[in-house]
Amino acid sequence: MSSVPLLRPDAAPLVEARGLSVSYAVPRAAFWQQKPAPFRAVEGIDFSIGHGETLGIVGESGSGKSTIGRALLGRVPLSAGSARFRGEDISGLSGGAMRRTRRHIQAVMQDPYASLNPRMRVTDIIAEPLVVHGIARGAEARARVDELLDLVGLPPDAGQRHPGTFSGGQRQRIGIARALAMEPAFIVADEPVSALDVSVRAQIVNLFRDLQEKLGVSYLFIAHDLAIVRHVSHRIAVVYAGRIVEMSARDDLYTTPIHPYTQALLDAVPVPDPRKRRTGRATVRGELGAIPAAGCRFAPRCPLASEQCRREAPPLLERAPGHRAACWNA
Amino acid sequence: MTAPLLELDDLVVTFTTRRGRIEAVRGVSLAVRPGETLGIVGESGSGKSVTMQAVMGVVDSPGAVEHGDISWRGRSLLAREGEAADIRGRDIAMVFQDAMTSLDPLFSIGTQIGEVLARHRGVTGAAARARTIELLELVGIANPGPRLHYLPHQFSGGMRQRIMIAMALAAEPALLIADEPTTALDVTVQAQIVDLLIELRDRLGLAIVLVTHDLGLVAELCDRVAVMYAGRIVETADVWSLFDAPAHPYTAGLLKATPAIDDLPERLETIEGSPPDPSDLPSGCAFRLRCPRADAACASAPPLTHPAAGRDLLCWHPEPLPIAASPEAAHV
Secondary structure, three states, X not given: OOOOOOOOOOOOOOEEEEEEEEEXXXXXXXXXXXXXXXXXXXXXXXXXXXXXXXXXXXXXXXXXHHXXXXXXXXXXXXXXXEEEEOOEEOOOOOHHHHHHHHOXXXXXXXXXXXXXXXXXXXXXXXXXXXXXXXXXXXXXHHHHHHHXXXXXXXXXXXXXXXXHHOOHHHHHHHHHHHHXXXXXXXXXXXXXXXXXXXXXXXXXXXXHHHHHHHHOOEEEEEEOOHHHHHHHOOEEEEEEOOEEEEEEEHHXXXXXOOOHHHHHHHHHOXXXXXXXXXXXXXXXXXXXXXXXXXXXXXXXXXXXXXXXHHHOOOOOEEEEOOEEEOOOOO | OOOOOEEEEEEEEEEEEOOEEEEEEEEEEEEEOOOOEEEEEOOOOOOHHHHHHHHHOXXXXXXXXXXXXXXXOOEEOOOOHHHHHHHHHHOEEEEOOOHHHHOOOOOOHHHXXXXXXXXXXXXXXXXXXXHHHHHHHHOOOOOOHHHOOOOHHHOOHHHHHHHHHHHHHOOOOOEEEEEOOOOOOOHHHHHHHHXXXXXXXXXXXOXXXXXXXXXXXXXXXXXXXXXXXXXXXXXEEEHHHHHHOOOOHHHHHHHHHOOOOOOOOXXXXXXXXXXXXXXXXXXXXXXXXXXXXXXXXXXOOOOEEEEEOOEEEEOOOOOOOOOOOOHHHHHO
């Protein structure tokens, strides 16, 4: 487990979310109806990310994990709480201050094809943020692009080609090079390997780790694949229906999971070894559906749910050093 | 050994496009026996889905079966078009990754399952209604009676997948082809659908072909595995031997590159490069440019060999197999 270096716990966090909440307005079903209450996509999210650290966010579709990333990128307004980068509140920034801070926070998205302009040459795609932010132009920008191509493992001639001529894995390398052009301190990576073939996925996972070692960049690594997350993260937060239900150092989550949802997630993952077939049936029934008005949001599917769970939302409490869980009965 | 249900013999499927002729499936032979679960594993462009589309006669235009044969219980499906239409959908049913593409959004689920019952089983009216309710209960839809008139979008993703499976089972098939049936689902829902498939297989004696990229699902569900690369099956073996001792370097690479949740190597092993473009394949073994064991011999096509009982292999330089690696001796 020594492969991912441990962090200095005393260092001030690079990124900090405190009570971070995002709501989306829900349109009326018809004009004569009352406006419905806003949809609480994420609520009361607390975490911090240190320098050179990776926080993995795991959750199923609709859990709000991508919304957390979008909030840290300043792409959605917060309905409550704060998101700080180097101590500065990102959500309060506008105009020039926003631009200055934003260059240190970059994004790598799931579908590298959708995020690369098919009509631009790769050199121009990667150099674009440099030019826009007035950091480099012309020969200087081209030299920087060559450096970046090398850094992400693309051949030098890749710059002259268009994104359509690359495979999925290479396109994701282009996306990563573009994100790195601004020398960010923090990258939000939202399902960056889910669209890739198995044989290519491992290459990109290794690239993320190599870049962190070389550049000291921090990641918020959002994914639904628990095996991948284990390979890239220092700490992991499990999100269910917009709330963190469990958060711990990487290995603690897999060896001593506390929350029944985390346990269900881990039990549900098929292991690529016929000797380790799941024994017994899935413990958690149903799907993430409507959020209950009160209490724990997992209660409708939880095998341990009691009366208290349906009444009162459990707080995220420390159960072991560095290991927090939100559950009344676990 | 029982006679196979489904047999593919040297199947070639091509797509003729403006850019030329693309061979998506390049000579696939396989057999599926009653009650067995066969996994077909491959990455995008490997031809795994097109192979099964050819079995169902639903290859997208401009694709066509150019060579080879597909037979059901020993009778060719390609030679007898009329008969084939009856066998497909009745004896062989298919479920897809995205239930919304196979369920009609404008008709209630009761109507859609009823149609299959009328078409393939001649069951109509009250009997059809009763059977539909039975099928929905079988796949784990609670209280199905009042929900017969629901439209597909009124169900969640996992529920729609169950309904699609119920519809596939309505004709009482002997073989169910499932093409990435859980890829679009969350992992806790995927586990429920896998449980359902196992239960149906055991209760109804179904044979299943599982088309997937997920080696975890294969390990969990399959008896036998065929690994596809660039339109060919490069290795076939029973699931135990394949995971214990992969012989083809591609199979070995895939297994090493798949991170397991309970195993943390320093670095993930990788396969260099990317899956090849089907319109621009290397000569000989299509994997040779990514293969750590390749040499000059690999520029010509490797012959089909049988290095161990029940194992088929297309490779000049396979990984060494353990001696006497009989699956029965090792695991039963």
